[in-house]
Amino acid sequence: MKKLLFFLICGMLWVSSLKAQQTQYMVFEFIKVENDQLFDYIEFKDLMEKVYRQALNDKQITGWDFWSLQSGADHSDFQYIMVTHYNDPVKMMNGLDEPTMMEYTKIAYPHLNSAQVSKIFQESLSIRDTRMRLYMREVAETKDNFQMKPGVLASFDLMKANEGQFEKYETAESEVFKPIHQKYIDQGLMGHWSFLRTALPLGSEANSTHLTMNMYKDYMQFFNAQAYEDMNQTASQREAVNEGLNSRDQKWVYLATLENIVR
Structure with missing residues (x-):
């Protein structure tokens, strides 16, 4: 019994360590x-x-x-x-x-x-x-096999959580917007999505608190994603999306092309 408990604890610590390493x-x-x-x-x-x-x-x-x-x-x-x-x-x-x-x-x-x-x-x-200069920690990302290479596109969306709604906004990104972006990826409308939290700078005067990165393989995929409208979205899903949007201020959206990469 003691051995079983020992191995169980070691396994939990290993999984915890693995997750930390993957951050x-x-x-x-x-x-x-x-x-x-x-x-x-x-x-x-x-x-x-x-x-x-x-x-x-x-x-x-x-x-x-x-x-x-x-x-x-x-x-x-x-x-x-x-x-x-x-x-x-x-x-x-x-x-x-x-x-x-x-x-x-x-x-x-x-x-x-x-x-x-x-x-x-x-x-x-x-x-x-x-x-x-922004120091950031990744909070959530989609499951995909997107290949980063010169020529791919990305939109860098700088967000600022509204006062008193920091946790509400993070929950919305992870539980509402992440599944939407995963659906885009599964349908071939996007390559990758990730959500990051700002570590520095901090404070109420900081220009942003979060950033999302939306990756596309080319302009065709990018414009198809902009034109897509999910007609199957339920009333409760639309309400959740609107609540998430109202919990943050979208400061800037930067569209950029990858020129050099090291992996």
């Missing part, structure tokens, strides 16, 4: 580049893909995405969204400091000396401006 953490960086420096920055982000691949090989990150903004904000604000993926909140908060990035650059580009690596980073810092 995804992401840093979103919204980047502004001056028009006369766009070509230089495009070269730089291609270089960064190889650097972040070294970070992935070293198990410091679980992925890296570079998105080009299509719509949702004035290009005077920013033109790119860079997302770095982690499986640990401490690694997310610590990030990859400049000395570490320079070491990975030396590995990725062994023909460059220390002075050349330092020059690359100083030039990159001078041409990019991170207008906003």
Whole structure:
């Protein structure tokens, strides 16, 4: 009996640990580049893909995405969204400091000396401006086998839960909107959906509290999803949807195309 109880407890701890390991953490960086420096920055982000691949090989990150903004904000604000993926909140908060990035650059580009690596980073810092940085934890996602590759589309929907309705809004996303997006995916109208909670910045003055990511394989799938209307939705389902919508303020919707990816 004691052995059975021991194995039961160990199994529960293992499952709990496995779930914790599967939790995804992401840093979103919204980047502004001056028009006369766009070509230089495009070269730089291609270089960064190889650097972040070294970070992935070293198990410091679980992925890296570079998105080009299509719509949702004035290009005077920013033109790119860079997302770095982690499986640990401490690694997310610590990030990859400049000395570490320079070491990975030396590995990725062994023909460059220390002075050349330092020059690359100083030039990159001078041409990019991170207008906003969000630290986020994934709360829910759909079941799918969506293949992330350059050219796929995503809408990044920044939300702010209404005052006093934080839990109500999260429940609505997980229990009302997630099944709707899963149905879209099952019908071939979407590739992937995930719901994230902001870890930082916090407080009533923060611009957003949550973010949803809606992934599409191409523009055809995206526009088909926009045109689709579920005629079989019941009155109670519509009421639940409206209550969920009323529990948050949709701040911005950014449509972007994936240009570089590391997995």
